[in-house]
Amino acid sequence: MGQILDYIKSYLSSSQTPGAAGNMFWVLVYILLVFAGLSVAVIAMNWLERKILAHMQVRLGPMRVGPHGLMQPIADAIKLLLKEDIMPAEADGLIFWVAPFVVVLAAFTTFVVVPFGPTHAITDMNIGILFMLGVSSLSVLGIVMAGWASNSHYPLIGALRSSAQMVSYEVAMGLAVVSAILMTSLNAEGTGTLSMIGIVQAQLAQGEWFIFKFFPLGLIAFFIFAVAMVAETNRAPFDLAEAESELTAGFHTEYSGFRWSLFFLAEYSAMIAVSSIAVTLWLGGWLRPFPNFLNNSTWDLVFSLFPGVTFLLFAAMCFYNALRMPKHPLFRVQTIGLAGFGVVLGLIGLVLFIPAVSVRIQDIFWFSAKVAGFMYLYIWYRGTFPRYRFDQLMRMGWKVLLPMGLGVLILTASVALLQQKLWHQ
Amino acid sequence: MTDQHSSLSNLDLETPEKPFLDANELVINMGPQHPATHGVLRVILRLDGEKVLGLECVIGYLHRGVEKIGEHRTYTMFNPYVDRMDYVAAVSNGLGYCETVEKLLNVEAPPRAQHVRVILTELNRIASHQLWLGTHALDIGAITPLFYTFRDREEILKIYEKYCGARLTTHAFRIGGLQYETYTGFEKEVKNFLDFFRPKIDEYEELLTTNRIWVERTKNVGTISAQDCIALGVTGPVLRASGVKWDLRKAQPYANYKNFDFEIPIGQNGDTYDRYLVRMAEMRQSVRIIEQAVGALPEGPIMAKVPKVMKPAAGEVYHSIEAPKGELGYFIVSDGSTQPYRVRVRPPSFVNLQALDVMCRGQLVADVIAVIGTLDIVLGEVDR
Amino acid sequence: MVAKFRGTYGSGITPLTYAGQNYMAVDRSLIPEILQVLRNEERFDYCVDITAVHYPKREKQFDVVWVLYSFARNERIRVTTQIVDGESLPSAVPIWPAANWLEREVYDMFGIKFDGHPDMKRILLPEGWKGHPLRKDYGILQQDNEWVQINLGIESGQ
Numbered sequence: 001m002g003q004i005l006d007y008i009k010s011y012l013s014s015s016q017t018p019g020a021a022g023n024m025f026w027v028l029v030y031i032l033l034v035f036a037g038l039s040v041a042v043i044a045m046n047w048l049e050r051k052i053l054a055h056m057q058v059r060l061g062p063m064r065v066g067p068h069g070l071m072q073p074i075a076d077a078i079k080l081l082l083k084e085d086i087m088p089a090e091a092d093g094l095i096f097w098v099a100p101f102v103v104v105l106a107a108f109t110t111f112v113v114v115p116f117g118p119t120h121a122i123t124d125m126n127i128g129i130l131f132m133l134g135v136s137s138l139s140v141l142g143i144v145m146a147g148w149a150s151n152s153h154y155p156l157i158g159a160l161r162s163s164a165q166m167v168s169y170e171v172a173m174g175l176a177v178v179s180a181i182l183m184t185s186l187n188a189e190g191t192g193t194l195s196m197i198g199i200v201q202a203q204l205a206q207g208e209w210f211i212f213k214f215f216p217l218g219l220i221a222f223f224i225f226a227v228a229m230v231a232e233t234n235r236a237p238f239d240l241a242e243a244e245s246e247l248t249a250g251f252h253t254e255y256s257g258f259r260w261s262l263f264f265l266a267e268y269s270a271m272i273a274v275s276s277i278a279v280t281l282w283l284g285g286w287l288r289p290f291p292n293f294l295n296n297s298t299w300d301l302v303f304s305l306f307p308g309v310t311f312l313l314f315a316a317m318c319f320y321n322a323l324r325m326p327k328h329p330l331f332r333v334q335t336i337g338l339a340g341f342g343v344v345l346g347l348i349g350l351v352l353f354i355p356a357v358s359v360r361i362q363d364i365f366w367f368s369a370k371v372a373g374f375m376y377l378y379i380w381y382r383g384t385f386p387r388y389r390f391d392q393l394m395r396m397g398w399k400v401l402l403p404m405g406l407g408v409l410i411l412t413a414s415v416a417l418l419q420q421k422l423w424h425q
Numbered sequence: 426m427t428d429q430h431s432s433l434s435n436l437d438l439e440t441p442e443k444p445f446l447d448a449n450e451l452v453i454n455m456g457p458q459h460p461a462t463h464g465v466l467r468v469i470l471r472l473d474g475e476k477v478l479g480l481e482c483v484i485g486y487l488h489r490g491v492e493k494i495g496e497h498r499t500y501t502m503f504n505p506y507v508d509r510m511d512y513v514a515a516v517s518n519g520l521g522y523c524e525t526v527e528k529l530l531n532v533e534a535p536p537r538a539q540h541v542r543v544i545l546t547e548l549n550r551i552a553s554h555q556l557w558l559g560t561h562a563l564d565i566g567a568i569t570p571l572f573y574t575f576r577d578r579e580e581i582l583k584i585y586e587k588y589c590g591a592r593l594t595t596h597a598f599r600i601g602g603l604q605y606e607t608y609t610g611f612e613k614e615v616k617n618f619l620d621f622f623r624p625k626i627d628e629y630e631e632l633l634t635t636n637r638i639w640v641e642r643t644k645n646v647g648t649i650s651a652q653d654c655i656a657l658g659v660t661g662p663v664l665r666a667s668g669v670k671w672d673l674r675k676a677q678p679y680a681n682y683k684n685f686d687f688e689i690p691i692g693q694n695g696d697t698y699d700r701y702l703v704r705m706a707e708m709r710q711s712v713r714i715i716e717q718a719v720g721a722l723p724e725g726p727i728m729a730k731v732p733k734v735m736k737p738a739a740g741e742v743y744h745s746i747e748a749p750k751g752e753l754g755y756f757i758v759s760d761g762s763t764q765p766y767r768v769r770v771r772p773p774s775f776v777n778l779q780a781l782d783v784m785c786r787g788q789l790v791a792d793v794i795a796v797i798g799t800l801d802i803v804l805g806e807v808d809r
Numbered sequence: 810m811v812a813k814f815r816g817t818y819g820s821g822i823t824p825l826t827y828a829g830q831n832y833m834a835v836d837r838s839l840i841p842e843i844l845q846v847l848r849n850e851e852r853f854d855y856c857v858d859i860t861a862v863h864y865p866k867r868e869k870q871f872d873v874v875w876v877l878y879s880f881a882r883n884e885r886i887r888v889t890t891q892i893v894d895g896e897s898l899p900s901a902v903p904i905w906p907a908a909n910w911l912e913r914e915v916y917d918m919f920g921i922k923f924d925g926h927p928d929m930k931r932i933l934l935p936e937g938w939k940g941h942p943l944r945k946d947y948g949i950l951q952q953d954n955e956w957v958q959i960n961l962g963i964e965s966g967q
Contacts, residue, residue, distance in 0.1 A: 057572035153453045157475070157790070237566060237638055240791070386638045387566025389791045390475055485933035490949075492918075493942055497949050528828050655855050655880065658907025669880070676883050740827040743876050743887060745857070756874065758862050767943075771858040771876070779910050808933060 019123020083257035102142030117363030158250025175405030200285035237385035275374035286363035311349030318342025464804030495768030561798035601731030661751025667695030832887035856905035
């Protein structure tokens, strides 16, 4: 017993990720935490997307289930779980059954290497970014399987579209990633890294986020990635695979209930995953703003207040809206619920002010805040852009983004080489 | 119009020759339940990959036999039925029907009724174009304009509701004029709507007109030449976008459109983008017409002297108006009894839909959606 | 124009006017030629509508009506002809492609066939339906019960 406790405790003083430290217990804990956090994020994202989109479109969005529709995602989840699971008679049973799991696995496995903080990752691989790109592109397999197994025209076309799209945008994406990785090697030793944590640490060491590096080269690479990642996740304006008005629902037309919700889960997790890559590579991952410039203890204190203040603001929003609720007795439960939710958020915020907590949670907060920014962009795109046509999408991938990516890569390499030359003189 | 429109069109409507043993050809059934077919249109697509080799429309799912019903109702009783054909432009349908029967009876609606008719019909044109814009943009993937247009269309429907109690199938006009006098504050509300609506058109355009994706999706998509349009009998904004300056309101004025000053917007290329621009410009022109009409609303009776029991002399009349979708014609044969002997409706959507095949050949599946949207069909009118 | 036609074709053409609208009744035998001439020489390039009217008591049961419009002259004209039940007419599709669906509808509703039409089948009613609903002897509540029973699996659509 004591041995086990020691085993558990031994990690606490470590400055490594549990995977790198080889502590299986903490790996499991982290996996559970990441999985739970991801599920909560997807649920929150579901609600936020509907609300934000609704407000962009001069309507209210979900308002009935819970105050301001807060319980709507949960109600939807229950509905989906209770729904009849339909499998088309002509479908290829096994593949039809496996496909959603492949997609979900591909989306979730990427989170193994996502660094929420210097130690807050399940593991730190020395090929982290390659692993992430590789695994996330496995979801193509699941999509093709789903489209093929459905044995129906619309899913088939949807699957073909999305596989072609994902494969071609991966090229541009990869080039953009390579140019960021090149930047990690700009140190005295000239050794770069593929490790996700290493990449962020390189940005810390070089004193700037890679998005500002060699301006505007870093920015262009980031832009290429930001476009490619929307295409990679099949989201508007590149959502041809599930273009509602053309292919009803694309590759998951024939899926219902739980299986469908797996696709849904996978889509949103994949969005979070690619946003994490973008944040890690260009936006300094878990780093707070100006880690080198404003690095005295006063600023440390100021920035450590951010998580708590954010949650307090959320709480204040809840209270404000609870006050604005109609005074009719029918709304009493909702008002109390919203106020209660505000209290919970406020308590979390207060807890986050405890220095011991805030030091540990800071990194995760900044990382999540940056990812949340990307999530908002996803919703914004969806609200404003029409959908690209397939040939235009391909043209954009191969004729615009790919040459741009190549150009940026060459320029980055040349500039880096020059700098390295100067370094050694 | 110039002579170029009169030359014979060289449309090739034969199915393209099928290559020997083509395993790439895919036949897809789109509809009748499909999000983008605007009702119950069924399109059978023959595809090579995503390229459309040819298509066939299967219609009739909404066939209610309106023309047969017309033969079994009196002239007055049939009036509400016409609203159910093009249900997003019910007022235009009513105008066409009432004017045709008035021609048979040889009466004319008094000036005040004519003015109110023009106001309501043009409001209806705006409402119809708004609905078109919203759904068309939705088909192309822009989901937001739909909500903007519906928000503003609501204001028009409110005016209808106040005027005659109904919002969609209004039955606003009667043979010989109007049943109801305008309500108090009608003119003011219409004027308010115009002031409210003018900036809204800019708002729609802001989201779409210069949007790169929108332009790429609609430019050179579903192009149809003026000759083909005329050969296929296509009318309305589709014809005008191909460069033919032809509008029944000008060519053969009905109601009292000749008293109003407005322009016929035309396009050049006959593609989806031009049709979009033409319809946007038409909304602005409608605003202009309503403004003039509501500013000079004459006093006077609203109903001409029409017998209680209508028995037009035996004869036949064809009369057509410029509905939001094109030429809406009524051909009514009277045998001197209280019921029409034969009512024929010449539906613009039905004839325009014929052009779908020509417009989609060689385009991609996604363009079929765009073209169905840009044709602005209403299946209630196609199938009647 | 009609006067000119009368000079050429004689008594086969009767000019008529009702409510200020001109139309002409043309003998069945003259139809192919008249339509050609209207299209090519008189430049009626837009076929607005084709329809029919059923007069069961007459010997020649059907009136077929072409509504034509000329963009060049801004003029509309109607051509009508009388045919007996079962007689077919030449298709106008080679002259005006617009006639395609319009003729199909006439066939669907009245059972009048058009020779040379590329795809002469029903358009609004389903394939295999019996009867042509706009004929006067077709009751307003009547339907093809057999078709309904086979295809919809219900006793009657009423």
